[in-house]
Amino acid sequence: MASYAHPETVVSTAWVAEHGNDPKVRVVEVDVNTAAHGEGHVPGALAWAWNTQLCDTVRRDILSQQQFEALMSQSGIAPDTTIVLYGDNNNWFAAWAFWQAKIYGHKDIRMMDGGRKKWLEEQRELSTEKPSYPASTYKVAALDLGLRIFLPAVQAASSAVSAALVDVRSPQEFTGEILAPPGLPETCQRGGHIPGARSIPWSKACNDDGTFKSFEDLKAIYASEGVDGSKPVITYCRIGERSSHSWFVLKYLLGMDSVTSYDGSWTEWGNLVGVPVERGVAKPAAKA
Amino acid sequence: MKPEEYSEQTLEVDGWPLRLISYKLVGVFHCTADNVSPGARLARTTGATREEAEEKAVARARELLSRTRLNPIP
Numbered sequence: 001m002a003s004y005a006h007p008e009t010v011v012s013t014a015w016v017a018e019h020g021n022d023p024k025v026r027v028v029e030v031d032v033n034t035a036a037h038g039e040g041h042v043p044g045a046l047a048w049a050w051n052t053q054l055c056d057t058v059r060r061d062i063l064s065q066q067q068f069e070a071l072m073s074q075s076g077i078a079p080d081t082t083i084v085l086y087g088d089n090n091n092w093f094a095a096w097a098f099w100q101a102k103i104y105g106h107k108d109i110r111m112m113d114g115g116r117k118k119w120l121e122e123q124r125e126l127s128t129e130k131p132s133y134p135a136s137t138y139k140v141a142a143l144d145l146g147l148r149i150f151l152p153a154v155q156a157a158s159s160a161v162s163a164a165l166v167d168v169r170s171p172q173e174f175t176g177e178i179l180a181p182p183g184l185p186e187t188c189q190r191g192g193h194i195p196g197a198r199s200i201p202w203s204k205a206c207n208d209d210g211t212f213k214s215f216e217d218l219k220a221i222y223a224s225e226g227v228d229g230s231k232p233v234i235t236y237c238r239i240g241e242r243s244s245h246s247w248f249v250l251k252y253l254l255g256m257d258s259v260t261s262y263d264g265s266w267t268e269w270g271n272l273v274g275v276p277v278e279r280g281v282a283k284p285a286a287k288a
Numbered sequence: 289m290k291p292e293e294y295s296e297q298t299l300e301v302d303g304w305p306l307r308l309i310s311y312k313l314v315g316v317f318h319c320t321a322d323n324v325s326p327g328a329r330l331a332r333t334t335g336a337t338r339e340e341a342e343e344k345a346v347a348r349a350r351e352l353l354s355r356t357r358l359n360p361i362p
Binding site for chain 1: 296
């Protein structure tokens with residue numbers, strides 16, 4: 001992990017086994033499968049449900065500052081707590097939590113490399129005890145709203161070709177052949193991608209064991225599509241979670257300065273009236 | 289407790305890739321079926337044997353995958 005731009009944001013399963021119960025460390029599991037934590041989890045790990053605790057459940061939005069502060073307080077987390085996130089499916093939704101915590105300025109937050117899968121494969125201890133920690137009074141000190149981008153800015157960037165747009169969905173979603181991942185409800189009216197976007201599926205960033213690929217491999221993957229950090233980068237997917245994973249990789253592992261996640265993503269763009277849509281495969285990338 | 293016999297395999301179901309992850313916990317096999325890309329969960333089952341848990345997961349996943357529509361692209 002030493003070669004990453006911000007190696008302090010990734011910890012190994014061995015580190016978690018050793019430090020997971022330190023008083024200043026709080027381990028939190030965030031899964032696609034929200035029932036997984038109940039089957040067994042890293043001892044002492046809390047669970048945050050992506051669909052009820054990491055979003056506004058009334059309007060379509062991420063947590064408000066007040067909701068974020070409430071979640072941290074309920075979890076016994078203070079501004080100086082080291083939060084370690086992990087989850088199933090290559091830390092997909094753990095990255096969504098990471099992104100929101102960074103928007104609300106939490107300083108020390110890390111991902112457990114390999115996530116739940118690696119922990120299980122290594123046959124490490126699991127617990128079914130529901131952990132409980134004394135509540136804290138968490139106050140956000142500083143926001144970093146520059147990590148998120150909204151539709152008007154994405155439209156401007158697409159029109160002006162002023163940013164590298166990274167579509168992290170599957171190739172079939174990118175081309176428009178399918179409107180949603182197989183087996184899931186279709187949540188858009190049109191298929192395709194934002195004009196100018198490059199197709200770099202999020203899971204390309206991970207090895208078979210769920211760990212992140214090396215700095216060199218990641219750099220090569222993005223460079224092959226012309227994404228080298230020379231322009232601001234915008235990641236997007238269908239609803240904003242997969243894009244958080246690629247956002248994390250680009251910003252913290254590769255160290256690109258200007259990376260934003262467009263969480264409106266294809267469910268917003270693909271439902272708009274009159275916006276341009278490209279279909280089919282992208283043209284070959286210009287050399288990075 | 290510790291997970292045992294962790295297994296991951298990818299099959300094709302009605303033309304779609306399907307990943308089955310299963311392991312044993314305290315004598316019970318737990319299985320999750322997902323759609324590989326992006327890995328969204330389609331089914332979660334348990335069984336006394338791995339085969340039983342996986343069969344149930346494949347059946348439920350097949351039902352959901354069959355609803356996926358393909359659109360012609362240029």
